[in-house]
Amino acid sequence: MIKNFKFWTGFFIIFGLIVSSIIFSVFFDSQVRQVQVLYDENMTPIEAAPFEPSFMFPLGTDPLGYDTAGKVLQGAKFTLISVIVIGVLRVIFSFVVAIPLAFYMPEKIRKSLDQLLSSFYFIPLTILAIFILSPILKEQIKIPEMEEYFIYSFAERIGLEIIILTLLVVPLLGSMIGNMMASTLKEDFIEGANVLGASRWRVFKKHVMPHLLPKLIIVWCQQCVQVLIIFTHLGYFKLFFGGTDIDFNPFWGDPPKSLSNEWSGLVGNYYTYIQGNPAIALGPIIMFGIEIYAFQLMAEGFQKHLETRNVKGFKEEKTSEKQEVAVKASGKFQFLQNRGA
């Protein structure tokens, strides 16, 4: 069992939000509350939308009076589940790529392949993602008929977005995991297993996997953070998860709309209010920040857990502290380093 405060804090932030979002949609049908004008007890209007953040509206409301917190809650499940799915897929794909890289390639070829793959360090992910995803996610228009359409269906759009965001990092991540595996293979106990006649499969299953799996969880957390950041970027460029609904009406076009209130849509829609009503614009971005922090906490907590899991309790440390106290109390000698130069 993982005994780490940081890990569980992060875990509960993420999964608490997903669960509450699902509950919100199942029991309350995701009804986002809309308040356009607030009245006092004499029915005189005192305030109109957009409202600043307050007890009544934790994240404020948008100009139409929709509660931002409700929207965030409604969209959380889409964003977070897709982030987790993309993170898992990234790690699994790269892992599959890494196996032949570490097991069947001689050291020299692997090194040079590594060099070649590092050319991907110079191709920035956001730019590529924007470039490749815009034909998929943006609504198109047929000019003569004025008919709005998407090239792909809703499910295909989501599938393609997940696949593309996964595949773009596989070269880098694959070579990274391959290196991790190769360095495990160089350990002494692997040599021991080889001497005792273990097959490659057995080495992989019994020795490499237990070593690598915990590290992969940390890699997964980092990948989730990266996906969240890309979602904010895509949101800013009006590429929303699952498609952007663009109004092609030339006279009074509505701003681009997200189809499901997922968070990158909220970021994209509200960013224009940054000067007039900062609270509206910042709300969804801050939610992204909280989620990123939660994933970081999980990674850090898990790392700590890995370092301390083989240490039985902390009794030893405590006794040494006691000893030190006792030594200090006796005052017979003092450490040289404390005496001052």
Added chain:
Amino acid sequence: MKIAKKLLMQLLLTFLSIILISGLPELIMNKNVSAYFEKVKTVFIEMLRFNEMTYLNQGIKRPFLEDIWEPYFYSLTILFGALFIAFCFAQVLTWGTLMLPNFLRRIIKNILTFLESLPDLLVFALVQMGIVLIYKKTGVLVSNVASLGAEDRIYIVPITCLMLLPFVYFYKMMILMTEEEMGKQYVETSLAKGMKRLYVLVFHVTRNTSEGIFHFSKSVLWFMISNLLLVEIIFNIHGITHYMYHDFRPEMLAACLILLVIPFFLIFALFEWTIMRYSKRSEAL
């Protein structure tokens, strides 16, 4: 010589992957593989005739190479300035931090974890709002929050925006690496010999962590180029990504990315070569 060959290979492969990727939207739009290869071919030919490339500027075709240099160097200044400042600040502060007692270091690390998780968009928004707020309160305009047109150059704001997060990343990474290095035997020996802690830190430990930091800086740069696009769009800066984003053709993307890649590639190659030479020499000793 061998290294030069390898680097050339790497550079060519980078170009090739950029060109291959730039054809992808065609594949997605038409769901047709042969159209994709057709597009890749045109991009490739276009790249070979680099000096004849044209782009659309407000509906008028203009030669690409004539117009690109100024915005290109402007973008590079911002990018390199930010990277350099972030690195230097982080290095100096790391030395300072390592002199502090352990519990303070732990607090600093926790704060850094928090800062690390700020989304970059939030940082840009806060900088933008901060400048306006200062202006409203005191009437002092720290810097323009947006540039107007191609002639107007702003430096302070975009560089600040770009450097903040890389600075945090560098700082945290340096602290972690240096702390790990401080536990090694040679540090203990030199401290026992009576060398000053700061001296050991600056002259011995930093040299040994520099290789790890160098590899780490690649991923920081990767992140920064993405951010450059965002910063240039948010602050309406007329840099290289302006051409990339507003003329949304595969040829344009490929050309701009290749231009962006070349200087960084050369610099990293130079560093790698130095490190390789350096580590080889120490092995011989």
